[in-house]
Amino acid sequence: MTGTLLAAYRTMRTIRVFEERVHAEFAAGDIPGFVHLYAGEEASAAGVCRHLDGRDTIAGTHRGHGHGIAKGVDPKAVMAEIYGRTTGSCHGKGGSMHIADLAKGMLGANGVLGGGPPLICGTALAAKQRGTGGVGVAFFGDGAGNQGITLEALDLASAWNLPALFVAENNADAEATSSTWSVASDTIADRAAGLGVPSVIVDGYDFFAVTEAAGEAIERARDGGGPTLLEVKFTRYFGHFEGTQQGYRAADVAYAREHLDCLKRFRERVVENGELSAASLDQVDAEVAALVDEAVAEARAAPKPTRADLETDVYVSY
Ligand SMILES: Cc1ncc(C[n+]2csc(CCOP(=O)(O)OP(=O)(O)O)c2C)c(N)n1
Known part of the structure; x- marks a missing residue:
């Protein structure tokens, strides 16, 4: 268990340092395209993915770096x-919003809101038919929860009793629209009852709450008990995408960083309970800092795709 907890801390810490660094590098003008950062939401990806293995697949969102890292990319x-x-996971042709690694069961970050839920219905159906015991997990935001396709996928997963988990990452805003304006039901989880799907709402700053709820849901899915909707509530630490101002939510973010942060809370709890030492966590912090430094240096030094690469990776060969 100690190893497992330390690994979970490493995952969350890696995502945090990675995202803070991408924030800085983007501001320096070094990174092309659109970038949406996951900082603040680490407990969701880490708490869910620690229950997954090589049989399982996940679909991330446009805010998908953390999902990939937590799944082992x-x-x-x-x-x-x-x-x-x-040298990128998609040979530099996907960028921030299309990071996929099928060998790791990461179907991809996705620029299409609601793009992930139907994909994991497919992988969950395949797992069920083949009897692998695998589970499909789709992460989606509160905004994407309003896409018809998300509800269709939830309905399909229930009707076909698929081994699936739908993780609604409710960070309270879709771009600059508060979910209190756009989500008609009181919660996203409320919607599941109408489709015969059990649901649970957890504090997304609390890694242990996420891990417990996700563990139950994934075990039920593996045992043939069908899908679950897990609603994880928190805020994101950066603007909707890099370059946007977030004055309208700056006070909430400052409060969350100071008082609610998942990494701080994890550290306090495991040290207080004597489950991990502060020194072992500091050691992970140092290793993660070095890893992210290397990742940036190696990425900068790596070649870009050339015209000759244009026609590769376009179609899958069967
Ligand atoms: C089908 C579709 N509609 C609209 C958009 C534009 N868009 C990109 S992100 C976003 C808001 C997403 O909010 P949410 O799902 O809550 O995720 P968050 O960004 O808060 O993590 C919108 C409207 C899109 N990418 N895809």
Whole structure:
């Protein structure tokens, strides 16, 4: 268990340092395209993905670096992809919003809101038919929860009793629209009852709450008990995408960083309970800082795709 907790801390810490660094590098003008950062939401990806293995698949969102890292995609390959380099997980052709690594069960970050839920209905159906015990997990935001396709996928997963988990990452805003304006039901989780799907709402700053709820849901899915909707509530630490101002939410973010932060709370709890030492956590912090430095240096030094690469990776060969 100690190893597992330390690994979970490493995952969350890696995502945090990675995202803070991408924020700085983007501001320096070094990174092309659109970038949406996941900082603040780490407990969701880490708490869910720690229950997953090679049988399982996940679909991320446009805010998807953390989902990939938590599912085991090499952070250096994620960084190189964000920089658009051939050493990236999609050989530099996808960028921040299209990071995929099928060998790791990461179907991809996705620029289409609601793009992930139907994809994991497919992988969950395949797992069910093949009897692999695998589970499909789709992460989506509160905004994407209002896409018809998300509700259709939830309905399909329920009707077909698929081994699936739908993780609504409710960070309270879709771009600059508060979910209190756009979500008609009191919660996203409320909607699941109408489709015969069990649901649970958790404090997204609390890694242990996420991990417990996700563990139950994933176990039920593996045992043939069908899908679950998990609503994880928190805020994001940066603007909608890099370059946007977030004056309208600055006070909430400052409060969350100071008083609610998932990494701070994790550290306090495990040290207080004597589960991990402060020194072991500091050691992880140092290793993660070095890893992210290397990831940026290697990404910068790697080649960009050339015209000759244009026609590769376009179609899958069967
Ligand atoms: C189908 C579709 N409609 C609109 C957009 C434009 N868009 C990109 S992100 C976003 C808001 C997403 O909010 P949410 O799902 O809550 O995720 P968050 O950004 O808060 O993580 C919108 C409207 C899109 N990418 N895809």
